[in-house]
């Protein structure tokens with residue numbers, strides 16, 4: 001397991017997906033106010049970047065822009081078709097606004 005510094009909470013606009021690269025992985029980071037979520041930036045339906053999609057801040061879900069599948073940000077589980085498999089998610093630690101992502 002490795003923890004990698006990914007910057008300040010204030011570096012990331014709330015409600016907007018951000019693509020980040022960590023240890024040769026391409027990830028999508030979503031901040032909703034003080035909560036931060038990180039998933040693999042790859043829809044489990046087809047190979048498409050979730051960072052191209054839209055965030056629903058009320059339900060804490062992200063929509064794949066390609067065919068509209070929704071994924072829960074807290075655990076990567078799909079909540080609507082056509083996706084049926086989860087997207088990998090990563091724990092994020094927040095040290096007074098400094099963020100670290102945990103890579104297993």
Ligand code: FES
Pocket residue numbers: 043044045046047048064065066067068069081082083
């Ligand atoms: S590629 Fe994401 S829903 Fe089809």
